[in-house]
Amino acid sequence: MSWLVTGGAGYIGSHVVRAFHAQGIDAVVIDDLSSGKEGFVPAGIPLVQGSILDGDLLEATMTKYAVQGVVHLAGFKYAGVSVTRPLHTYEQNVTGTATLLAAMERAGVDRIVFSSSAAVYGTPDVDLVTESTAKRPESPYGESKLIGEWLIADQAKATGLRHTSLRYFNVVGSGTPEVYDASPHNLFPLVFDALLDGRTPRINGTDYATPDGTCVRDYIHVADLAEAHVVAAKCLDAGEPVEPVYNLGSGDGVSVGEIMTAVASATGIDFVPEVGPRRTGDPARIVASGELAARDLDWRMRHTLPDMVTSAWEARRTATEG
Structure with a gap:
């Protein structure tokens, strides 16, 4: 018996696969490698290359x-890009989830x-987001994730499917130097790329x-996230x-300014970040409570901010040198 990890060749997915393996649970990966990398899948783990639309x-x-x-x-995980590619986003995230649920039912x-995703909340008007906070997604990506939750809940009512959905904000760090965050839209890769190119973040x-x-956000270590799955x-x-x-969630966010200080310390590159104008739609603070997950899923922040930055930098440098 095994667990199937869809998207298991991605940054987060490959950490989930490693977490299963560490617990002695067999895993198999399906990934179309549109953003995942074959080399992220640990040796000995079956990788089926294909789409969840199949x-x-x-x-x-x-x-x-x-x-x-x-x-x-x-x-499809890029919230900003989803605004200009709504049909693609819905196909991958909504049709893909419906196709998966139908295949699961047929296979028993x-x-x-x-x-x-925490994108289901949009811009919350509370200091600490809980599961009951109003859902107001502001992008096709956030909408598609909320619809995915609805699809799963409805299928559970119809068939007895056992399920849970995990919402999270900003995932950073690395549990192994072989796997790094390659997203062109996330803060850590943007900062590291700037430093490696000789530019100022x-x-x-x-x-x-x-x-x-500076903005305060909820950052969690990818290995902690994988363990919760x-x-x-x-x-x-x-x-x-x-x-x-x-x-x-961490229950206590970290500011962008604090991250810049931690990056300078971890990399040994002394820099003073450039300051630009606010981005439209950026709220001052988004932080979530993880109390329910702590109660039921042994959720806790096992890694500090220095752990997050140091491990992410090590993985990024390993990828560059490799």
């Missing part, structure tokens, strides 16, 4: 590898951990109502009660 391939893979449950991470697979706005004037899967396997959704 229902026959999904069903065949689940049958071949005796899949008992699915961690669903595959999808009755449990799923869904990788959702940039902060957008220093006049927010925060302690140092495996704990959720084990709860579903054991038939233990779980909530339909959990926030994986």
Whole structure:
């Protein structure tokens, strides 16, 4: 028996696969490698190259590898780009999820951990986001993730599917030097690329109502996130009660200014970030509570900010040197 990890060749997915392996649970990966990398999949883990839009391939893979449950991470994850590519976003994230659920039903697979997103909340008007905070997604990406949650919940009502969805904000760091965040839109890769290119990293706005004037966000280490996915899967396997959704939040955010200081310390590159104007739509603070996940999924911040930055920098440099 094994767990299927869709998108398991990606930055987060490959960490989830490693977390399963560390727990002695077999895993199999399906990924179309549009953003994932074959080299991110650990040796000995089956990799099926294909799309979650291919229902026959999904069903065949689940049958071949005796899949008992699915961690669903595959999808189009660029919120900003989704605004200009809404149809593509919906196809990958909504049609893809519906196709997966149909294939699971045909294959008799009755449990799923869904990788959702804090983008379902849009710009919250509270200091600390909880699972009950109003959902006001502001991009096709956020909308597609919320619809994915609805699809799974409706399928559960119809078929008894066991499920939970994990919402999280900014995932950083690395659990192994072989895997790094390659996104062209995330803060850490943007800062590291600037330093490696000899440019000065940039902060957008220093006049927010925060302690140092820069935006405060919720950053979590990718290895902690991966571990939570495996704990959720084990709860579903054991038939233990779980909530339909959990926030994986720190409860206490980190400012962009603090990150810049930590990056200078970790890299040994002394720099003073450039300051640009605020970006439209950037709220001063977005931080989530992880209390429910701490209660049920052993969720906690096992890594500090220096851990996050140092591990991310090491992985990025390993990729550059390799």
